[in-house]
Amino acid sequence: HEVLRLEALKKSYNIGQPNEIEVLHGIDLRIDNNDFAALIGPSGSGKSTLLNVLGLLDKPTSGELYLLGQATSNMDDAGRTALRGGSIGFVFQFHHLIQAFTALDNVLMPLMLTKGRPNQSAIQKARDLLASVGLEKFANTKPNELSGGQQQRVAIARALITEPALLLADEPTGNLDTVTAAEVFELFRKVNRERDCGVLLVTHDPRLSASCDRTINLVDGLIESDSLNVKKSES
Numbered sequence: 758h759e760v761l762r763l764e765a766l767k768k769s770y771n772i773g774q775p776n777e778i779e780v781l782h783g784i785d786l787r788i789d790n791n792d793f794a795a796l797i798g799p800s801g802s803g804k805s806t807l808l809n810v811l812g813l814l815d816k817p818t819s820g821e822l823y824l825l826g827q828a829t830s831n832m833d834d835a836g837r838t839a840l841r842g843g844s845i846g847f848v849f850q851f852h853h854l855i856q857a858f859t860a861l862d863n864v865l866m867p868l869m870l871t872k873g874r875p876n877q878s879a880i881q882k883a884r885d886l887l888a889s890v891g892l893e894k895f896a897n898t899k900p901n902e903l904s905g906g907q908q909q910r911v912a913i914a915r916a917l918i919t920e921p922a923l924l925l926a927d928e929p930t931g932n933l934d935t936v937t938a939a940e941v942f943e944l945f946r947k948v949n950r951e952r953d954c955g956v957l958l959v960t961h962d963p964r965l966s967a968s969c970d971r972t973i974n975l976v977d978g979l980i981e982s983d984s985l986n987v988k989k990s991e992s
């Protein structure tokens with residue numbers, strides 16, 4: 758099913774009145790919950806801007822963004838936050854884990870922010886998620902005692918605790934070595950297959966984008982191409 762749809766979406770930044778620069782020039786795009794897509798494009802082409810708009814972290818200048826069928830342009834901040842919270846999870850290159858918290862408490866963070874103290878079922882859910890990313894033994898470990906790949910796994914578990922329909926990931930393997938990056942990538946694959954959760958990841962790595970099902974190529978603020986990738990087994 759459709760998670761996000763953009764229609765004629767434009768985004769400008771104010772760089773001191775009266776100057777504006779338009780970064781996204783009219784984007785039409787649909788992302789479904791079974792998508793496994795890469796967002797690629799040259800540095801400065803607008804990928805981060807697009808990701809921020811898709812995640813409702815930043816507002817478009819014009820056009821419309823539908824999240825789960827709901828137009829978002831006329832929503833207030835509280836409405837946008839509520840809609841985003843139940844439907845989109847974020848994973849960043851630098852995972853922004855809280856160093857003073859255990860892995861388990863980091864995974865519980867999104868629930869604590871919205872619902873306060875977690876109950877037993879929330880704690881069990883977080884444990885199950887840690888197990889599903891291969892970290893069942895590390896629930897009580899702090900992030901700085903984990904490897905980079907393990908930390909990114911915690912960040913993925915954290916992004917999944919709200920049962921999102923879509924994960925947005927900005928260079929999620931960008932600071933990992935090749936082998937660890939491939940393992941984390943496979944984890945996104947598994948999440949996509951097993952949880953009915955769409956994945957859109959920004960990457961500079963052509964091997965990663967080729968391993969996705971779909972590649973969206975952004976050039977100078979416009980989608981230059983958006984195509985399904987040929988499966989490796991068929992080539």
Ligand code: ADP
Pocket residue numbers: 800801805927928961
């Ligand atoms: P952000 O996602 O925060 O916009 P980017 O990854 O687009 O960050 O780029 C951050 C900085 O790193 C930019 O100055 C960009 O020129 C540089 N950069 C990013 N990716 C590459 C790359 N693959 N090769 C060279 N420079 C890069």
Ligand code: ADP
Pocket residue numbers: 770771772780798799800801802803804805806807
């Ligand atoms: P990418 O992620 O593809 O590297 P970005 O979305 O980070 O591209 O940036 C696209 C363009 O928008 C760049 O020219 C960048 O300088 C500009 N830009 C990004 N964020 C801002 C901002 N907050 N204010 C002004 N210009 C910005």
